[in-house]
Amino acid sequence: MLRKRILVVCGTGIATSTVVARKLEEKLEEKGIDIETRQCKVAEVEGMLEKVDLIVATTPVPDNIKVPVVRTLAFLTGIGEDEAIEEITKKLKKRGGNE
Amino acid sequence: MTFNDIISGLGITVLLPIVIFVLALVFKINSKKAFRSAVFIGIGFIGINLILGYFLNNLAPAAGKMVEFTGVNLPIVDVGWPAAAAIAFAGKVGLFVIPVTVLVNFLMYAFRWTNTINVDVWNYWHFAFTGGLVYALTGNVWLGVFASAINSALVLLLADWTAPAVQEYYKIPGISIPHGFSAAYLPIAIPLNWVLDKLHFDKIKSDPATIRKKWGIFGDPIIIGLALGIVVGFLGNMKDLGSIQAWFNILKLGMSMAGVMYIFPKMVAILMDGLIPISEGVREFMKARASKRKFHIGLDSAILVGDPAAIASAMILVPIAVILMVIIPQNQILLAVDLAVLPFMVVMTIPVTRGNIFKTVIIGTVIIAGGLLVGTNLSPLFTKAAIQAQFNMPSGVTQISSICDGSNPLSWLIVKLMNNGFSIAILIAIFFLFLYFYKKYEKGWGKIAGASKEYLEKSE
Numbered sequence: 001m002l003r004k005r006i007l008v009v010c011g012t013g014i015a016t017s018t019v020v021a022r023k024l025e026e027k028l029e030e031k032g033i034d035i036e037t038r039q040c041k042v043a044e045v046e047g048m049l050e051k052v053d054l055i056v057a058t059t060p061v062p063d064n065i066k067v068p069v070v071r072t073l074a075f076l077t078g079i080g081e082d083e084a085i086e087e088i089t090k091k092l093k094k095r096g097g098n099e
Numbered sequence: 100m101t102f103n104d105i106i107s108g109l110g111i112t113v114l115l116p117i118v119i120f121v122l123a124l125v126f127k128i129n130s131k132k133a134f135r136s137a138v139f140i141g142i143g144f145i146g147i148n149l150i151l152g153y154f155l156n157n158l159a160p161a162a163g164k165m166v167e168f169t170g171v172n173l174p175i176v177d178v179g180w181p182a183a184a185a186i187a188f189a190g191k192v193g194l195f196v197i198p199v200t201v202l203v204n205f206l207m208y209a210f211r212w213t214n215t216i217n218v219d220v221w222n223y224w225h226f227a228f229t230g231g232l233v234y235a236l237t238g239n240v241w242l243g244v245f246a247s248a249i250n251s252a253l254v255l256l257l258a259d260w261t262a263p264a265v266q267e268y269y270k271i272p273g274i275s276i277p278h279g280f281s282a283a284y285l286p287i288a289i290p291l292n293w294v295l296d297k298l299h300f301d302k303i304k305s306d307p308a309t310i311r312k313k314w315g316i317f318g319d320p321i322i323i324g325l326a327l328g329i330v331v332g333f334l335g336n337m338k339d340l341g342s343i344q345a346w347f348n349i350l351k352l353g354m355s356m357a358g359v360m361y362i363f364p365k366m367v368a369i370l371m372d373g374l375i376p377i378s379e380g381v382r383e384f385m386k387a388r389a390s391k392r393k394f395h396i397g398l399d400s401a402i403l404v405g406d407p408a409a410i411a412s413a414m415i416l417v418p419i420a421v422i423l424m425v426i427i428p429q430n431q432i433l434l435a436v437d438l439a440v441l442p443f444m445v446v447m448t449i450p451v452t453r454g455n456i457f458k459t460v461i462i463g464t465v466i467i468a469g470g471l472l473v474g475t476n477l478s479p480l481f482t483k484a485a486i487q488a489q490f491n492m493p494s495g496v497t498q499i500s501s502i503c504d505g506s507n508p509l510s511w512l513i514v515k516l517m518n519n520g521f522s523i524a525i526l527i528a529i530f531f532l533f534l535y536f537y538k539k540y541e542k543g544w545g546k547i548a549g550a551s552k553e554y555l556e557k558s559e
Contacts, residue, residue: 011404011442014368015221019375039368042405043318059405060269073271077218077396078382 003034004092007048007067009057013041016058016076023075024056027085033092053095056088068095110489111189116141118194119377126380136376143370147185150363151178152491154436155499157355158328161348162433164335171334172431173424175478179436180280180503181367182485184224187504188370189488192230192243196223199244200251201381208389212534213255215262216389217277217397218382221371225279226250228484229510233517235483246517249526250279253509255397256533257282261447262395264549268450269403275395276403281447283509284466288448289547291462295452303457307407310414310456317417318410320360320439327435328356356435363436403446412449412459413442419460420467420502430471432478437502441467450549470506480514481505 006024010017017039028035040048042059055061055069058076068091074084106114116137123133159176166172187193200223207213217223230247234240258277266272276282295301316322332349339345382396403409417438424434445463452458474481478500485499486492492499504510516526537544545555 009405011399011401012364014364014371015399015401018368018371019378022372022375043315043410057405058402060407061405062407073274073398073402076398076402077274078379078386079273079396 003036004053005036005051007052007055008037008039009042009045009055009061011042011059013039020056020058020075031089054091112141112144115188122197123377126384128376128380132376136373139373140370143366143373144185144189146366146369147181148491150359150366151182154359161331161335161352165331168337169334171425173433175432175475175498175500177432177435177437177501178499179501180440181363183228183501183504184367186485186488186490187224187228187231190231190484191240192234192247193227195244196227196247199248200226203248203251204255207252207255213259215255215258215275215277215395215397216385218378219397219399220378220381221374222278222399225504228504229513231484232480232514235480235487236514242517246513249530250513252530254279254282256537257285258397260537260544261285261548263545263555264450267550267554273396275397276400277397278400280503280507281400281443283507284444285447287466288451288462291465292451292458295458295461300458301455305456307411310411314414317414321357323438324356324360325353328353360439400443400446404442406449408454408456409442409446409449412445412456412463415460416441416463419464423468423471427468427471429475431475432471432500434502440503470502473508473511474500474502474506477505477511
């Protein structure tokens with residue numbers, strides 16, 4: 001799979017999104033998936049969508065976004081991380097197929 | 100060399116990383132990760148110090164000229180939550196805040212006084228901040244540590260209190276929000292909301308999407324910075340508007356402020372990055388020791404801030420805050436960096452008002468007005484804490500504050516009560532009274548924080 005770009009979104013763009021970005025890099029690398037993460041806050045989402053394959057957010061994201069969104073707190077609570085990674089991997093693979 | 104000499108000599112960019120490194124090892128994090136984490140924290144501080152210095156060096160003289168020419172007396176510079184957090188962690192109380200907060204949480208959970216396990220280590224800074232103010236006030240580190248402990252204990256209760264409402268409204272089961280800043284406004288928001296309901300203001304509906312479109316520009320920190328810099332520059336150069344250099348200065352100040360608004364939080368992100376392994380270590384440590392009893396995982400209120408009603412309310416509050424800043428005579432704070440942080444002020448009010456933007460904005464206005472007065476009042480201590488934490492305060496800058504924790508009513512209350520033995524006893528009494536009445540009327544309290552009867556009954 002080509003390198004995927006994930007946009008990590010939270011309320012401030014620096015608090016929880018930093019935690020999630022690091023975790024994604026670590027866990028997806030273990031699965032052999034090459035990703036590049038960018039972080040932003042919710043208010044900036046619409047302007048940051050170029051070439052983004054997936055959005056992972058810890059906070060609600062506007063409905064009208066064309067990119068698939070996974071909203072999860074699993075990386076913050078430590079509960080359900082594996083399931084979240086599964087869902088993210090699935091969605092990334094789907095995006096890959098459409099290119 | 101005495102112990103104190105070593106602490107002051109090393110400075111925070113070396114000391115805190117050492118403390119964090121040791122803590123990381125205690126929580127069984129592997130030494131390579133722990134080392135990297137520790138270094139990042141030091142780097143974060145260096146970055147913050149750089150930006151803070153740049154910010155104050157650029158804005159303060161312009162603000163001073165503005166005062167001279169317009170008589171608008173706002174000599175206290177709002178340095179924002181990034182600076183407040185850095186000052187909190189960099190102070191002597193900051194060195195203790197992580198183990199002390201974990202210990203307090205652990206004990207309170209064991210005594211069944213709280214169901215929240217606060218894994219949001221980053222946000223422990225709010226408690227260290229209160230402690231830092233008390234240390235600046237009393238000169239006694241242990242009183243500061245005690246203040247931070249009581250702050251964290253009270254916030255745990257506030258988190259439990261709001262948990263059903265927050266879980267129901269934001270659809271996040273199992274979570275609570277022990278956030279030192281967001282949770283502090285609940286005791287103010289609840290009675291205000293009651294009054295507004297009596298006035299039937301809850302009948303006034305507004306649509307978040309429309310508000311976002313119309314007011315969206317107030318949500319962008321870069322725009323806020325640009326506008327602020329240009330306005331302050333303009334007012335400060337009113338006498339020289341004939342000269343082209345004055346206009347150059349105005350534009351340059353606009354860019355400086357826009358830059359600060361964007362870069363400052365990025366520096367803080369470096370610091371936060373360093374804290375991640377510790378945060379996970381604390382989380383796993385507490386989860387492993389939690390009994391079968393249900394618990395809420397305490398997280399950052401940043402996970403709520405995406406709510407459309409919260410964003411819309413915060414956007415409207417930005418111009419309101421600027422107006423309040425000018426018209427309230429006792430206020431001396433020049434709002435700046437923290438204009439971007441208003442969503443955090445209202446996130447926990449939203450479940451109380453059931454997402455009603457109109458009511459939230461009114462409550463927010465009252466909170467900000469009060470906050471400006473509190474911030475003005477706490478500014479001397481805030482400034483002293485910054486100097487004690489060895490931050491780069493350029494000469495000629497008199498005072499700093501922040502509308503975030505510098506104006507936090509809970510911090511203010513604790514600081515005022517830590518003044519003497521008698522009032523400390525009152526503070527302790529407040530905690531136990533809160534605990535007692537909350538436990539006794541848990542469901543009723545949960546309802547007034549915004550939860551519905553059905554949800555409360557379901558979670559029994």
